[in-house]
Amino acid sequence: MAEDTLIEEDRYELDKETVDAIVEAAEAGDAGGLSQLMDPLHAADIADVLEQVDLDERQSILKLFEPEFDGEILSEIDDSIRDQVIEMLSPEVLGEAVRELESDDVVDIVEDLDAPQQEAVLEALEDSDRAVVEQALSYPEFSAGRLMQREIVAGPEHWTVGEAIDYMRARDDLPEDFYHMILVDPRYRPTGYVTLGKILGHKRDVKLAGITEDSFRTIEAMEDEAEVAYAFNQYHLISAPVVDENGRLVGVITIDDAMVVLDEEHEEDILRLAGVGEESSLADKVIATTKRRFPWLAVNLATAVLASLVIAIYEDAIAQIVALAVLMPIVASMGGNAGTQSLTVAVRAIATKDLTGANVWRVIRREALVGLVNGVLFAVVMGVVGVIWFGSVMLGVVIAVAMVINLVVAGLAGTVIPVTLERLRIDPALASGAFVTTVTDVVGFFAFLGLAAAVLI
């Protein structure tokens, strides 16, 4: 089978025709047609439709589709327009939608809302559900306690397969998603777990304690959700019991929730590295987007001005040899790119805990050496270009030397800066980029113009 026969694209993408037809039906007030178009869609896809249309269209769709509105749509929709959508729903529809959801999904919705909307949602819940949600909200944001579901399937360590099956059959409130029966000691501390597959695969008289999983690990309720996601990914967990400070079982986190967190962490890293800030969404308005990007551009302006001050020192040299002005951005640009390469590898390795105290010096040495080798290669290329273009051997030598210096510095800065920020408990994805390009710009201009001023004039 040839590789190019892979089914690659657009399989799960909403096509423009569907979205257009939905908008058309909504604006024509054709409730039947709208239902017919929306019915085959998963709640996650309906949420995507609502995100992709504009404000007026969103309103028309919701007005007509309201009677069929499902709680899951609310849980799938992007934070940036969720409050707007909640505003558009009638209190009855909102109440109905929220009551359908599991407690951890309600928590996920409620935590991002303003106080009045939060109250509206909480009031729509039944008393017992509200108590569960409020208890979850008592844990800090981004903690395992917020992430976990409180529906637990647990039994004493001495149970047999048969007792476990009888217990589960007798319970009428089994959670939607659960993959293990957790074993607890008399003080309700988890001591192991058994997969449902093992329970189904063994005879009724087999002891649960004899068929537990090696992968068993507990999560503390106060643990950062990013650490939880890392543990799931690193140790291939499917679910993990969550314990309080006394080691007692208080909830369960399942892999699907960990996957969502992992996805968000990645998104945060990739956006922060590009200087976009968090939670940027295509559904955001122009003003919101401008506001979020402005501070990063302001930082960049400050560093660009700093680099310009370096150039200003060598105004006289540039006035005498204009070729310097032509060539200087090349040295800075190459340094910036090489620095970004090192930086991204380092930030990613820090996130996956592959760059630690144990190998940091080896990595720094490697990055400096990579900078040196690439620096020498590009120095030769640029030296030749410089000689041919401007007919000056010394100019070629100057740009070559400046290139080597800047690429070695780029490798060093690209590793040392994120590692240092991490030690200072600052997210390296957040701030490293500005620091690294400042260093490569300043060093690039200094090395090239300084050498030129010393040698050529």
Place this chain on the structure above:
Amino acid sequence: MAEDTLIEEDRYELDKETVDAIVEAAEAGDAGGLSQLMDPLHAADIADVLEQVDLDERQSILKLFEPEFDGEILSEIDDSIRDQVIEMLSPEVLGEAVRELESDDVVDIVEDLDAPQQEAVLEALEDSDRAVVEQALSYPEFSAGRLMQREIVAGPEHWTVGEAIDYMRARDDLPEDFYHMILVDPRYRPTGYVTLGKILGHKRDVKLAGITEDSFRTIEAMEDEAEVAYAFNQYHLISAPVVDENGRLVGVITIDDAMVVLDEEHEEDILRLAGVGEESSLADKVIATTKRRFPWLAVNLATAVLASLVIAIYEDAIAQIVALAVLMPIVASMGGNAGTQSLTVAVRAIATKDLTGANVWRVIRREALVGLVNGVLFAVVMGVVGVIWFGSVMLGVVIAVAMVINLVVAGLAGTVIPVTLERLRIDPALASGAFVTTVTDVVGFFAFLGLAAAVLI
């Protein structure tokens, strides 16, 4: 509870002391000490240790630890050193290690090896396992067929809960990880599935067909694994049956495999955006790393030279007003940063299928407007700086106008370029960066120097 009490860092990180102690024990030939240090570690952590130490240390550790070497370590270790580790193991240890693994893990290991090593691993397997692995390898790389496990738990649609339980109890080769019983029609085409939780929660006489899940979806064996990961993430799947071109059940993909793919896709995007190429690892050698980064820097050099050619056009203007050389990198740098912001948001939105034909024009318009608003804001700032620094109102006006032009162009290029590449079936993360900064550099220098030459001279 205050937010700062979250347990945040280093919880799952290997500490330097442990790694140092392991290396010390290995180099001292202290097999007992080494065992004691390694025993509490998960296979994934042992793999991390082997990745973080250098070549000699890796060899000493493996030599001493070989008798306890576990197949899972091989499956966890980074591609970049896996062939090296396999080389270091004796054929007996390698055979033992490989025979412990499930078929999909063996496939994952084998597919990246050279032909001789591939054969060595395949020969170590039992005949039936080897056949399974070879059949998986007949699917193209990155296909669902490669990703799936072939161990299936399925039954006819008419079965009851009791029949399902009896079937599972009777089978002695149930897979390690499975979460559903798949229902198939007489032609072995999947028609639905039932969670193990539902089977355990219902009485023996309940029909399986009455308790199936709405989330049921099948995956085609020839589907791209990236699409599979997207489907798991979008539709919150835990496992999904894989079918051949006739719709017949051939395997199962579980969420943990999808999570690994999702993680790899993210890594690829983040590294490609930074111009690092794929599969870069901290364990790579200097030469391998240099080789991988060189082409991206070469492309950057070409674009930097292109920008320099634009500057060269205005050499005379710069010779007359050296301030132009001082200020010009600011305009280019701001454009490059604004373009990278738009680009990253667009690349990410394309990856999550949030940027589609349905909203592309709205997004392009928004990015241009964001560029305009930020452009005007920074134009005012830079105009004032230009006037104060160089005492020329016209120079201030020139840099202000150039800034607005370049930031609008940056917003447009940052969206149009990745969208166009995506349409051309080129990964937008791979090539967009170079294109966008070329555009912002060229436009930035043209706008600023061109205006200056026209107005100031």
